[in-house]
Amino acid sequence: xxxxxxxxxxxxxxxxxxxxxxxxxxxxxxxxxxxxxxxxxxxxxxxxxxxxxxxxxxxxxxxxxxxxxxxxxxxxxxxxxxxxxxxxxxxxxxxxxxxxxxxxxxxxxxxxxxxxxxxxxxxxxxxxxxxxxxxxxxxxxxxxxxxxxxxxxxxxxxxxxxxxxxxxxxxxxxxxxxxxxxxxxxxxxxxxxxxxxxxxxxxxxxxxxxxxxxxxxxxxxxxxxxxxxxxxxxxxxxxxxxxxxxxxxxxxxxxxxxxxxxxxxxxxxxxxxxxxxxxxxxxxxxxxxxxxxxxxxxxxxxxxxxxxxxxxxxxxxxxxxxxxxxxxxxxxxxxxxxxxxxxxxxxxxxxxxxxxxxxxxxxxxxxxxxxxxxxxxxxxxxxxxxxxxxxxxxxxxxxxxxxxxxxxxxxxxxxxxxxxxxxxxxxxxxxxxxxxxxxxxxx
Numbered sequence: 001x002x003x004x005x006x007x008x009x010x011x012x013x014x015x016x017x018x019x020x021x022x023x024x025x026x027x028x029x030x031x032x033x034x035x036x037x038x039x040x041x042x043x044x045x046x047x048x049x050x051x052x053x054x055x056x057x058x059x060x061x062x063x064x065x066x067x068x069x070x071x072x073x074x075x076x077x078x079x080x081x082x083x084x085x086x087x088x089x090x091x092x093x094x095x096x097x098x099x100x101x102x103x104x105x106x107x108x109x110x111x112x113x114x115x116x117x118x119x120x121x122x123x124x125x126x127x128x129x130x131x132x133x134x135x136x137x138x139x140x141x142x143x144x145x146x147x148x149x150x151x152x153x154x155x156x157x158x159x160x161x162x163x164x165x166x167x168x169x170x171x172x173x174x175x176x177x178x179x180x181x182x183x184x185x186x187x188x189x190x191x192x193x194x195x196x197x198x199x200x201x202x203x204x205x206x207x208x209x210x211x212x213x214x215x216x217x218x219x220x221x222x223x224x225x226x227x228x229x230x231x232x233x234x235x236x237x238x239x240x241x242x243x244x245x246x247x248x249x250x251x252x253x254x255x256x257x258x259x260x261x262x263x264x265x266x267x268x269x270x271x272x273x274x275x276x277x278x279x280x281x282x283x284x285x286x287x288x289x290x291x292x293x294x295x296x297x298x299x300x301x302x303x304x305x306x307x308x309x310x311x312x313x314x315x316x317x318x319x320x321x322x323x324x325x326x327x328x329x330x331x332x333x334x335x336x337x338x339x340x341x342x343x344x345x346x347x348x349x350x351x352x353x354x355x356x357x358x359x360x361x362x363x364x365x366x367x368x369x370x371x372x373x374x375x376x377x378x379x380x381x382x383x384x385x386x387x388x389x390x391x392x393x394x395x396x397x398x399x400x401x402x403x404x405x406x407x408x409x410x411x412x413x414x415x416x417x418x419x420x421x422x423x424x425x426x427x428x429x430x431x432x433x434x435x436x437x438x439x440x441x442x443x
Contacts, residue, residue, distance in 0.1 A: 007123075
């Protein structure tokens with residue numbers, strides 16, 4: 001499951017190389033350019049602008065990358081693997097004026113069998129090269145998801161490094177932290193590796209490679225190191241907290257109802273790996289209510305509109321286009337493609353944005369014809385259905401084989417409350433019709 005995770009490294013320094021102009025920037029870029037070719041960036045990304053990487057291009061456009069007192073940009077790759085380096089320069093006099101953030105995605109890249117030691121040395125080499133040129137105030141390297149789970153969201157400063165709240169696969173302690181804990185105390189921390197870096201900072205590894213951050217051995221190592229530095233903490237309590245986090249990374253079978261599985265997968269993906277296990281356990285138990293918006297084709301009332309063709313044109317050219325335009329504005333690209341993948345994409349958009357709960361009665365009444373017509377078009381185009389227009393939209397049916405389906409009524413049900421887009425999804429409605437449609441025979 002940690003294939004959805006990233007490896008994350010951050011290093012901070014009180015030195016801003018931009019104080020020395022282009023020469024200072026070149027010193028930092030040399031460190032990045034010394035990365036292995038498979039990790040080396042080839043593109044500059046800042047804001048929405050992407051440019052081919054070169055030192056000269058970067059220096060020429062550096063002023064455009066300023067946001068207040070900060071200058072920030074990312075160097076990334078145009079081809080796999082997905083490795084990026086973000087650099088932040090603080091122009092004001094602050095305790096930390098330079099930060100380098102390395103991200104390797106997915107995390108499984110650094111845990112490839114037979115390459116874990118190679119990647120560990122690559123990461124350590126970057127930290128050592130940085131320390132050769134800049135004093136380090138603090139740093140860490142760890143699983144991004146596990147790191148985020150250890151952050152106190154109620155803290156006034158979420159990413160404050162003035163104290164030690166966690167112990168990671170890799171930690172670097174600069175002068176402020178060494179003074180706080182005592183240099184000898186830090187150097188005696190139980191660890192896989194302790195190394196004094198140029199400039200006097202201390203690097204500590206809890207395990208030999210970043211691949212091993214959530215095993216029982218890794219959690220014991222992290223707990224022992226943290227309690228060593230902060231003896232007011234209890235080892236068993238600290239260890240149990242870490243063990244709870246490790247359960248997030250244990251695979252769990254996915255047993256979603258097939259009619260809504262892709263909607264639920266989108267929700268799980270959005271909520272992130274740290275919430276995945278809890279969400280999967282919940283959704284494994286979920287079963288949508290049976291589809292009720294249908295009747296035998298023989299019982300469908302005849303059309304009572306004056307002009308059947310005009311009514312159908314209104315559904316398909318006016319109402320459905322309104323839904324497509326709305327979803328386009330909401331960045332739901334599948335709708336523009338007209339594929340079956342658009343059904344769960346729209347269901348998720350309605351559910352995720354809470355439109356069944358947030359929309360006023362008038363807004364829902366405006367959306368129901370658009371959603372119903374768009375859904376009915378799929379029954380016509382994909383299943384060979386025939387419209388049976390009625391003056392009252394909710395009675396309008398699409399006849400498919402020996403059944404008639406009521407897409408506008410389904411649309412009304414899909415907007416009744418916050419979870420209605422899931423309980424009364426377009427996806428389930430269409431798939432039920434698809435299953436019950438007898439295959440056409442030739443001849």
